[in-house]
Amino acid sequence: MEKARPVHAPMSQFPSRDGCLLVGGVPLPLLSARAGGTPFYAYDRGLIADRIAGLKDALPEAVHLHYAIKANPMPAVVDYISARTNGLDVASLGELQLAMDTGIEPDHISFAGPGKTDMELRAATACGVIVNAESEGEIERLAAIGNELGIRPALSIRVNPDFELKSSGMKMGGGAKPFGIDAERIPAALKKVESLDLDWRGFHIFSGSQNLRQEAIIEAQKKTLDLACRLADHASTPLRWLNMGGGFGIPYFPGDTRLDLKPISEHLFELTGILKRRLPEATPVIELGRYLVGESGIYVCEVVDRKESRGEIFLVTNGGLHHHLAASGNFGQVIRKNYPVAIGTRMNESRTETVNIVGPLCTPLDIIAAKVDLPRARTGDLIVVFQSGAYGLSASPQYFLSHPAIREMLV
Known part of the structure; x- marks a missing residue:
């Protein structure tokens, strides 16, 4: 047969x-x-609105939902989503300008990506957005630009974790990667931050994208929280912001099935309870792109x-x-x-x-x-x-x- x-x-x-x-x-x-x-x-704007509403119903109230503009930077789409989510993530000067044009609070915009130029860091500092620093050198350049402008830059450290998101379409963390600072180097990076005039907010930990296995996403989120708690012990100030990435996938190909949000939601309710006890000042962020618009x-x-x-x-x-x-x-x-x-x-x-x-x-x-x-x-x-x-x-x-x-x- x-x-x-x-x-x-x-x-x-x-x-x-x-x-x-x-x-x-x-x-x-x-x-x-x-x-x-x-x-x-x-x-279809109605489909975008329905997807966001469904996520907000499923996620704990404490979890902020951010949109990664890179997924679809059409200005009308960005503007429409900005009014329905808690924040935006950008990865270039052009995306930063798009995000600022929406009128969203700069404090709700994060700027990620390796190889940020001084021009981009200067613009991000002037705008007042959170910069996800990808290297020790970027931390030093950001501090120097802040001194030049007379502004204390808001900083998050992107962590290259010691684990990967299993079954992800693109692995963004674990092993040797151009993204973020290796987890074992974070204690030294935090000491560097404390020696400079920087407003440290927390960590950005993103291990992979386009995943259709809810059990893999759940495992990565648990490991992300555990890692953030361990690393936060090395900071002299409380962690206030934890971007846990996303990784939620959509079905593209024959045999793909849609992601089941229910177990992810149930697990996030458990995690936010743990987070409240261990890092009481932290705001958890889920950052999604293709899952919102794809x-x-x-x-x-x-x-x-x-x-x-x-x-x-x-x-x-x-x-x-x-x-x-x-x-x-x-x-x-x-x-x-x-x-x-x-x-x-x-x-x-x-x-x-x-x-x-x-x-x-x-x-x-x-x-x-x-x-x-x-x-x-x-x-x-x-x-x-x-x-x-x-x-x-x-x-x-x-x-x-x-x-x-x-x-x-x-x-």
């Missing part, structure tokens, strides 16, 4: 009417007209040609890896897998043929989906790539081969 092929998780967050996909209640062809044609990205977005392109080559059907579209590098498999995948795709105006039709969906670029890497079952497509049909709300356009080489810029819409 042939083993059943794994399938994608259902994309039921987007309804359809008369066979036509709806985003924010708007039919796909009307969205295309609004965008001035294809290709384009569309993000499932809210679609990428839409149009079939411009249909061709056959040695028994395989190719749907050639006007979109590709220059707009959606991740869907092409060239943004962190070791073995290429398909994102969930559909023909957005044939949602009720049977999937009767196996096709390859490709883009217009002069490279064999320009693949949107390989050997995927779809209804029979015609020129002019709209191809939809789901799970495209995070690490989409901003993570892609949009101007490759001098193709024009495309539109993003918050619907």
